[in-house]
Amino acid sequence: MTNLPDLPPAAPEPDPWASLRAFTAARIALGRTGTSVPLHEALAFKLAHAHARDAVYSALDTERLVADLEALGLPVHQVSSQAQTRQEYLQRPDHGRQLAAASNARLAASAGQECDLVFILADGLSATAINAHAVPLLRLLLPEVQQTGFRVGPLVLAEQARVALGDEVGHLLRARLVLVLIGERPGLSAPDSLGAYFTYGPRPGLTDEARNCVSNIRPAGLPYAAAAAKLGWLLREALRRELSGVGLKDQADLLAE
Template sequence: MSRDDEAAGAWRRLAALTPARIALGRAGSGLPTREVLRFSLAHAQARDAVHAPLDVEAVRGAIAAIGFETLVAASAAPDRATYLRRPDLGRRLDEASAAALAAAASDPVDLALVVADGLSARAVHEGAVPLLAALQPALGGAGLRLAPVVVATQSRVALGDAVGALLKARAVAVLIGERPGLSSPDSLGVYLTFGPRPGRTDAERNCLSNVRAAGLAPDLAAFKLSWLIEQALTRELTGVALKDESDQLIEGPAERQSLGR
């Protein structure tokens, strides 16, 4: 086997281990047609993920089917075009939603959950319910007082601060569609904030990213999130002061494999 063949084989083995675009080959001075078409498809899928609307009623129905109450809310961005141009509006509730959430609040709760379209409705359609289903036993086992799950549209992460404050929640977890990559149009992010109120910064949140079948599996994401929620409520903080040490509870290879590690 020549050195060129050995190098080609090594690149093929590396390419099999990652969705990153490596070892694509060459056709003259450019890429092979198949790779150009694959890139165009990925780009189209990412654009579709950003612009596709969230099917609110379908999401609410699926969440209700696993045992959660739901509410709906919208940001101050009146449409998708405005949402993309004005991130500040996506961080604020519209007046009707703020009034509805305030009216729905009664006694203080430990946790509010927000399912938000963000920059990928596809991520919410595919990933939010599996994550909530995996998280539900831990929440029930901990005896936490929960607000209804709020399904939010035209939403940025910080919208959860207003939602959590209105629902009198000690903490809020926002499950939101992340900005699509060229290999991950279905990536869900989770942002946990203790003491939610407008004006919180990203440094005061904990984030779990790339929650999807080909990334951080829902059961492992739920395991990590339940640990973070417990610690946040116990220590009364989130963000840079709270480090994710949930892996210390995974004691051996068998446990790691069962959690998708």
């Protein structure tokens, strides 16, 4: 029998879309080796998947967040939803939309005069995003709304929380507007994406058409300064027009032209 010489491993074939990778973090132009993707791309996919799973199970850095929020000069309340564990939070979204009884009673007892806006920091599906991006965004957004004349209520840090939890919190604190900063569902290129959802006239029972959302807030997505400017304009319009949701569109760029 003739022994065949060992052949060198096949080099990955270049992908004609490779130049487009400069414009997106999406998994395109991966190349291929035979019928498979190159090894380094297969390993990168597994690493991204691990980062996404870690983000879902990440926890708020409560001690640091409370210290950073108190430095902004407003009272800070810590609350939790009815979901007592992370597993319950993931399996019962309805529990994440409602305050635990003790948190409800504590906020109701602390409510003062009506305010224009309450900020809520909620872990959502990526506490990693809140830990990294919420305070830097607030440092820009809070002065902007205060200079406009907004009466800003307490800052609220919420664990095991979903977006609709903000409606109950805002209602209890007598806020005309509530803005929820929340960790978005992590993708394979963005485990730390921050979303901002705001609602005019918050109260339990509202649904998604009553809210506006600015998403993908992070240095690799929508930068803090741009997000603060966009949210500032939308919040001012929401308060002026007394609405949010499908009736409120971001027209700031059109009006500037």
